Amino acid sequence: MSTSSPATIEDVARIAQVSIATVSRAIHTPEKVANSTRLKVNQAIAITGYTTNAMARSLRLGRSNMILVVAPDIGDPNFSNILVGLENEARSHGYGILIGHTQNDPQRGLEYLKFLNSNQAAGLILFTGILPFGHQSMTARLPPSVGVFEPVYNGGIPYVGVDDIEGARKAVDLLVAEGHRKIAFIGDSRTRLAYSRRRQGYDAGLDAAGVPAHERIILEGDGTIESGRLALEQLFMRDTLPSAFMCVNDQTAIGVMIGLRARGYDIPADFSVTGFDDVPQATFMTPSLTTIRQPRTAIGKAAMALLLELLSGAEPPDDEILLTPDLIVRNSVSGPARRFLKR
Amino acid sequence: MSTSSPATIEDVARIAQVSIATVSRAIHTPEKVANSTRLKVNQAIAITGYTTNAMARSLRLGRSNMILVVAPDIGDPNFSNILVGLENEARSHGYGILIGHTQNDPQRGLEYLKFLNSNQAAGLILFTGILPFGHQSMTARLPPSVGVFEPVYNGGIPYVGVDDIEGARKAVDLLVAEGHRKIAFIGDSRTRLAYSRRRQGYDAGLDAAGVPAHERIILEGDGTIESGRLALEQLFMRDTLPSAFMCVNDQTAIGVMIGLRARGYDIPADFSVTGFDDVPQATFMTPSLTTIRQPRTAIGKAAMALLLELLSGAEPPDDEILLTPDLIVRNSVSGPARRFLKR
């Protein structure tokens, strides 16, 4: 209507011929306002095109309607779908999403801590496996927070994610069912909780299959493509080859597959490979990658739902919230190559 | 320090024994404050751990330090890297990023319009090819805005992206140089500016190569994998096959490649394929996809830089800001199959 500055609650009050308090009540607690008055107010709102000034509201309430989402790398193929779940859930409750990526630099994390301190975000979603605020992490007064996708190592922060142990177990079980016994685990890590849990699933599966611990092949890795390729090279140097590679995530699996192909091997005829996550690329690899699917959107939705509960005063849950991962069978797994059957 | 509510400017003033006005000035216009005073204030800030309350600041200034980024689909493989560029540039200027995804639903777009009206964002980055606010788009009073990745169809909004014509031209030129003359363009669209420009590049390239207009094969498409596969099926029905497919983007190219492989053809021996964008998958396809790379991070950075200029009062540029796309040669292109040489 007017070309000048946006309508305030006072404009509405004037047109509806009531006080600003009544307008505010008509909006937030309509049951406390007479029907006739509410009608007038609503008309006035329609006429003016009034929208509550979020800044003023947040200032008065001492709490914003923004949620800060911090990830080490926005480009992580796992991130975007989780973000979709987070965003949908937040928006449908009137919250907005603020994003930050730290690139694993504690200095950058600190800048986002400032965001929190200056009241710009009411809650925090952590995509990172650790608190990203450097040495101030401990003393920092954090708002209600929820970790997602990867449990937070150092913070006693509620976590929503997939059951890593169960997921890994499904992958080993498939390999075992196909006849594999020499299964390498690529991407072990003591500092990344998600990874060490996947390792647990691996061990549990091989325990059940009766494969003794000394026959297991474990290689470290940080979950990058490069780490997969490197681990493979180490194995070829040592000359202790498995018949199957169970990789801690899809990136690692991609690295392993690239390495195997570079050496002229066929997957799955010569070696089987499994991943974890089911990133978009997994479908398009040749062969397509058998992996464990993270229900990413659902994780995001559940995490945000939990955070919103915390914001409205609920107690943090005692346990982690673990969703069930599905085994996605594609073409990178078959029975072991003949030379492994001989033994 | 204190476990209670965060320090305000008044706490700082009390400790430094000055007025709150002086504290504010010491922070924002230090040159207007005596050295000795500034020192006291800085100490007091250190003691209290004071951070400016962004809400109060924005309210007073009538302008927030948030930029709203709206995309139809956060999961778009092109999006995340652009976001990295946007975020880095914004953060280094004290701005934060608010994100919204509309899933092409004008209703959802409207909800973000409310965000803008309520002063929560000072500026707008549009990842969409059109204004996402439905029929209110025209009357809406938008804050300074910049379109990115795809020119905005209906809004006179400054645009930062890649030179689509030049990029497409590089792709055709490669195909022509390899000896192709029958080159199909898959993914034409009159409503998507980026696509029609790529078509222009295609036409320009074939003009230069002396391929008459009636020998060109043009198929519509909306840029999804499915659209690529569908277009391919149409061609096989018509039985007017080209020797090469120049696809409007990588997704389309992936669709075409899937279709060709399903029919048992070899790429590039039987058909060459090019894409556009260089999404992460492009590397991992078999064969890997020859395509045009979008400098995504650079685009994001440039777009945000422009937006920040607009926010500080600069005039919108007369022209679009176009970055140069690079041709990325991989393995999906070779000379035409023999049967095409015969004619």
Next chain:
DNA sequence: ATGATCTGTGTAAAGGTTTACATCATCTCC
């Protein structure tokens, strides 16, 4: 010595909301 200029600081208003408290009219019950 007088007035003008400059420097540094304080006072107070404004920005738009929400909400405790006060007020007033109406209704209920004896």
Next chain:
DNA sequence: GGAGATGATGTAAACCTTTACACAGATCAT
């Protein structure tokens, strides 16, 4: 009919900043 409860609305304070304006003291030119 009057006391008290109930319901609807208004008044004003508070949230925390920034900044125009006022003021005081020092410096300078005459």
